[in-house]
Amino acid sequence: MWKHKLNIAVALSTLLIVILIFRNSPYLWLWISFVISNFIVFLVFGIVFLRFQYFYPGIFRNSDPEVILTFDDGPDPVQTPRILDILHKHGIRAIFFVIGRKALEHPEILQRIISEGHMVGNHTQNHSLFFAMLHSKKVAEEIDQFSQNIEPLLSEKITIFRPPIGYTNPKIARALKKRKLKILAWSVRSYDSFKNKEALMKRLMRTRPRSIVLLHDNLEQTADILEDYIIQARANGIIFANQENLKKFIHEINK
Numbered sequence: 001m002w003k004h005k006l007n008i009a010v011a012l013s014t015l016l017i018v019i020l021i022f023r024n025s026p027y028l029w030l031w032i033s034f035v036i037s038n039f040i041v042f043l044v045f046g047i048v049f050l051r052f053q054y055f056y057p058g059i060f061r062n063s064d065p066e067v068i069l070t071f072d073d074g075p076d077p078v079q080t081p082r083i084l085d086i087l088h089k090h091g092i093r094a095i096f097f098v099i100g101r102k103a104l105e106h107p108e109i110l111q112r113i114i115s116e117g118h119m120v121g122n123h124t125q126n127h128s129l130f131f132a133m134l135h136s137k138k139v140a141e142e143i144d145q146f147s148q149n150i151e152p153l154l155s156e157k158i159t160i161f162r163p164p165i166g167y168t169n170p171k172i173a174r175a176l177k178k179r180k181l182k183i184l185a186w187s188v189r190s191y192d193s194f195k196n197k198e199a200l201m202k203r204l205m206r207t208r209p210r211s212i213v214l215l216h217d218n219l220e221q222t223a224d225i226l227e228d229y230i231i232q233a234r235a236n237g238i239i240f241a242n243q244e245n246l247k248k249f250i251h252e253i254n255k
């Protein structure tokens with residue numbers, strides 16, 4: 001949040017200086033709009049790009065060499081089981097940022113995710129596309145409802161969170177801080193909502209040791225290419241996380 005506070009402080013002090021220096025100039029409003037637009041550009045970057053860590057710190061890599069696959073927006077009755085089959089076949093464990101509402105609709109799939117040794121992260125109860133625009137009370141409700149519904153099914157508390165659409169703001173940051181939730185971001189974004197499998201595979205080939213890969217388990221194309229991706233990445237020397245690796249990763253980020 002210090003970046004946001006710094007941006008505000010810089011904008012206000014520059015505004016004051018500009019007014020003092022140019023108070024009699026016909027260009028005063030031009031200078032003021034320049035300062036304000038600079039402030040807004042930083043603010044929008046902060047909201048849209050997690051990488052900027054403007055409101056809240058994020059985890060972008062594994063400190064160990066293993067690659068962590070993460071799947072958002074499930075469980076999906078068709079694609080998630082396909083993905084679980086492939087992960088099981090290859091002995092890989094992943095993190096599923098499930099949507100609370102969908103997990104309640106498909107409890108058997110959530111149970112399968114858990115019993116097969118994968119981890120679950122908080123991706124809010126309803127995954128509102130306007131999550132970043134909700135008021136503080138609703139933001140807290142979305143996070144807490146998820147925890148209340150999903151945590152009883154796990155043996156431990158969920159400590160990782162991924163904001164819907166990846167947008168953050170001061171309200172989300174405050175709610176996460178209060179609940180000691182960590183934002184698990186990514187270093188490889190697959191953009192798997194685009195259906196071109198060749199382009200998707202090309203983006204996934206950017207996977208390097210320590211990468212955290214963002215995928216979606218509600219998408220057909222993701223399930224279609226997952227096995228080829230695993231085989232090709234392994235041929236390039238990539239090691240995907242197993243259950244022990246994931247446990248160590250979560251343990252370390254909670255320290």
Ligand SMILES: [Zn+2]
Nearest residue numbers: 072073164165
């Ligand atoms: Zn999502």
